Amino acid sequence: MDLFTSPLFERLKDAEHVLIAGAGGGFDVFSGLPLFFRLRELGKKVSLANLSFTRLEMVEGRLLAPGLMEVDGQTPGPVHYFPEGLLSRWFQDRGEHVPIYCFVRTGVAPLRAAYEALREKLGFDTVVLVDGGTDILMRGDEVGLGTPEEDITSLAVVDSLPLRDKLVVCLGFGVDFHHxxxxxxxxxxxxxxSKQGAYLGVTALLPPMPEVALYREAVEYVCERMPRAPSIVSLSVVTAIEGEYGNVHRTVRTEGSKLWINPLMSMYWAFDLTALARRCLYLEQLRDTQTSWEVSERIEAFRNTHSPIRPWVDIPV
Incomplete structure (x- = not known):
């Protein structure tokens, strides 16, 4: 490894089919779009999936297995919140057919079955789990975990899959402060x-990069068509890419709060997934969960019994 080497892309060099999957629901899959575009340019086969917050019972998509639905640009869905369908429609408007595979928000055991069904259908050999934000790195004893239920459910599932490689990529340093x-x-x-050799460095997303331009276009396209629920995380990252700094707002959803748009927000932070999963103090307790409520209950039980919970620490700079 040297200064001309990207550890992230070195890990992906021999992958044949990469599944980029949103870990925490919502717009998380959007955080993987720059990587999606770059891997396609490198000749890789790449698919997109997301742990969905969409009410999938209202979506007329193709049900592939329990808890797994395929949607595309023609799929009817809820008017006010359907980021996966709108993202696929953005691709369609560009003349491309790119389906998005939606996982129902559930427990670890059924989500693993859905991932297995998708692997059987697509044949991917590598998964990159993408997190909009950085709270997937919280191990459980911190003062604040953010919104761990979906992130750690996805982490536990992908950790258990027999694959060539498994990675985690975070985008949006600072956005989880409000959680x-x-x-x-x-x-x-x-x-x-890093001490374990599992930190794969950072990659800046810069405006001149064609992959970044497409990512910004997709985010703005979908957020404009979801005016009641645009993505705070995605819009914050786009704002950081554009060079803004500080308390800059792109949506009325953040009015009344103070934002910290900053250059670290527009960087990919990459990690080995297996090592990250081993650091989570409660992940093993989630393996047999059947519902998202059960996941929440077990995390709460862990927090109520674990000691000590580490207090808040300001970054000393």
């Missing part, structure tokens, strides 16, 4: 993973 995440604890986790 109580202490970013000193995030950086501490990065350091711990």
């Amino acid at each position: 109580g995440v202490c970013h000193a604890h995030f950086l501490e986790s990065v350091a711990a993973l």
Whole structure:
């Protein structure tokens, strides 16, 4: 490895089919779009999936297995919230057919079955789990975990799959502050993973990059068509890419709050998924969960019994 080497792309060099999957629901799959476009340019086969917050019972997509639905640009769905369908429609408007595979928000056991069904259908050999934000790195004893239920469910599932390689990529340093995440604890986790050789560095998303331009276009296209629920995370990242800094707002959803748009927000942070999963203190307790409610209950039970919970620490700079 040298300064001309990207550890992330070195890990992906021998992949034949990469599944880029949103870990935490919502717009998380959008965070993987720059990587999606770059891998396609490199000749890789790439598919997109997302743990969905969409009410899939209202979507007329193709049900592939329990808890797994394929949608595309022609798929009817809820008017006010359907980011996966709108993303596929954006591709369609560009003359491309790119389906999005939607996982129902559920427990680890049924989500693993849905991932297995998708692997049987597509034949992917590598998964990149993408997180809009950085709270997937919280191991469980921090003062704030953010919104761990979906992230750690996805992490537990992908960790259990027999694959050539498994990676985690985060985008949006700082956006989890409003969910109580202490970013000193995030950086501490990065350091711990680095000590294990599991930290794969950062990659800046810059405006001149064609992959970044397409990502910005997709985010703006979908958010304009979802005015009641645009993505705070995605719009914050786009704003950071554009060079804004500080308390800059792109949606009325953030009015009344103070944002910290910053250059670190527009960087990919990449990690080995297996090492990250091993650091989570409660992941094994989720393996047999059947519902998202059960996941929440077990995380709460862990928090109520684990001691000590590490207090907030300001970044000393």
